[in-house]
Amino acid sequence: MPSPTSNPLREGIANRLSPEPCTLVIFGATGDLTHRKLIPALYNLAAEGALPPALTIIGFARREKTSEQFRKELEESTRKFSRTPLNEELWAQFASSIIYHQSPFDQAEGYTAFARQMEEADRQRGTGGNRLYYLAVAPDQFPVILGHLRESGLSTATPGSWARVIVEKPFGKDLKSAQLLNTLVSEVFPECDTYRIDHYLGKETAQNIMVMRFANSIFESLWDSNHISHVQITAVEPLGVEGRAGYYDTSGAMRDMIQNHLLQLLTLTAMEPPTSLSADAIRDEKVKVLRSLRPLRGDDVFKHVVRAQYTAGLINGQPVPGYREADGVPKDSTTETYVALQVNIDNWRWAGVPFFIRTAKRMPKGGTEIAITFKSVPRVLFNQTGEGLDENVLVIRIQPDEGVSLRMSAKMPGSSLRIEPVKMDFHYGTSFGKATPEAYERLLLDAMSGDATLFARRDEVEEAWAFVDGIEEAWKTRSDDLAFHTAGSWGPAEAADLAARHGVTWRRM
């Protein structure tokens, strides 16, 4: 007999949890994120029949507009940003589930009316009292929204239903503010219902890191300090601050990229095999990596971290202004747009293996990758000459041109013994021609299904901040270490020196 909760027709149809009927409430619904990412992602999920059968989407924002206007605006942006073409019929049905609720975030009456709207949706659409709140607003709006959700009782799920919250980054600006924010959220939603989104984790290639490591014995058996000489994790882009100067100048590359995206990639690269694929088993292992990071504080920071800012230069042959010349950036700003650091993971597996992390704006080209450099073969046989052989390098490209490549040595054809590096290359786009879903599609579906694997847990976020705080504190004590590099160059000489001290050169992307 079918159990009252499991659909027997679902077996064998999909190998993932089914999302449950719910009301998705987007706070900050008139913003860029909703238009560019969230609604296009939801539309694509709807078109594939992946959304729950009953779903109401309520856009909660301050601007005056009707639901009809809101839907029209979303239709335009979805037409522009959706990865698949907009089908009018499908859109019409999908859009019928979207409602706009206009209210300031700080008015209790707005939440009372909003509560009535959700109850009505439950009755009409069968959303079963399940709520998914998406805070697509600046963190300074969190307290007031969360406070009202609690006071109006909307954060408490009725028996047999659930209430979850998705929090967009930045999760604070340092450890203290992250703890405050986490405490604030935890007073309203328990940790198991809190989903901190880091869209890097929703990318197929980020998810493939674990598959590559733990589903291929040839890699995992070499994945330690006995075989690996060093690791480079890079995320760079040719863009400047592009209208985000207000946020970026108070954040900088360290908080904007390293604390979240790059440390997440580091944990996936360095973690031990989890005991299972459950969300907590995986996140437990990731947290252990963060706890094993050797703290950088005081003078150590200036030995192991390079910060820099771009000055005017050329990108793709076009002149671009320096960071301090960008609109909204103070002329004396010391905010870093480039960070290179060398970190150590003090555990059994990684003792003595330097990890190099680099992020920057206004680089000659963009890309995110993890490069694992293996140790050289002994200096016998083919490695006797002064030049030596190139090491094997395994590169996991996160974006763009997602894939994996392996550099190895091969004999050049001919009567003499000449050995040259060759590259074995796997491109996702070459082997799997079909379009991969956007990260937000996967993450929204996971949140509706109650799967938190690809979301950051509180301790992960706080451990990452604890590490970053040590660096930020040291930086506050002086500013003469801020280096400069020309836009369109691969970074300052100081970064090259940092790598050279370990006998390493930064990879050309």
Added chain:
Amino acid sequence: MSFIPGIPVPIGAIEKELGKLWEESGDTKTRASLINLAIYNEKPGSLERNTEIIRGIAGEHAMRAILVQSDPMAEGSSAEAWITMHCYLRGSQGGSVCSEQVSFELSGMAARSLQSVVFSHLDSDLPLCLWWQADFRPPIDGKLWRWVDRLLFDSRHWKNPKDQFDLIRQIAGLAEARTVLCDLNWARSLPVRQALASIFDAPGTLPELEFLGKLEIDHAPGSRTTALLLAGWLADRLGWSLSKPTANPEFCDRNGRTVSVDLNETEGASISRMQLSSGNAEFHLHRESGSDLYVTTATGTDIPTTSRMVRAPREETREILLAELSRGGRHPLYTKAVRAVEGLWT
């Protein structure tokens, strides 16, 4: 033969000639392969039709394709081979990604030596998917089938499904359950099963599955096996057993109640309508002729009325094959569905 499936090559020199083809193509082409896809057909003109299919899917599922047009009943023995590449532009660099195709026309003795002629040209270490477009014939050649990782076939085209399913079971048994059976007819029904299953995700609908008393399926001419597989799937999932194996059969549910099944032949999509009725509710799936959407509705006295639209894929063989290759995995429910309607295969 008017269609030429590539450059003619001696069978003993296929790999060498493929190598030359790559050398001549320069550095802008990248070879890619996820699988060996061998397609076997005994009808004249199949090389042309199958080349079209490969051209349509190689851009999304890189492979080494091996096409065989065979006439095993012919006198004597002859074997001809051709090679070609299917290339697609990729990325902004202007390079292209290519899949190889080797085509064979075999007759007589050569056609009966499929294993030695064809399978010696597989791309090593990649799985072999064999799409058998002919009828299966006894006796089953164990040596041949043990090579195969995925056996593709389309039960919609079978004139004698009962005998064919029996042979399929023998093949699966021979290969010590290593060969994955992939009936494209089952793959064809997947979007319908997905859409139908999603109806019962809606609150209050699930208990109604226990009380279904009637199932109606409208299928296109020639798609009766697709409809039967769907009925078999529901029967297996809901614990129905076949009680009246007639043209419009009846099942008995777990509680001994009768579930009647109406299969109606009508023009349109292979499955254009399904209706499931319990005493209190009706569940309906519909695809308008020419539409690329399924519309599902649930109505009843104790459930909220819901209606959804989801994209329905095109029913071209290319699309179905591509979906099946991309999906991978085993299909344990397929064998159960076939068994649940065993008495209805004729």
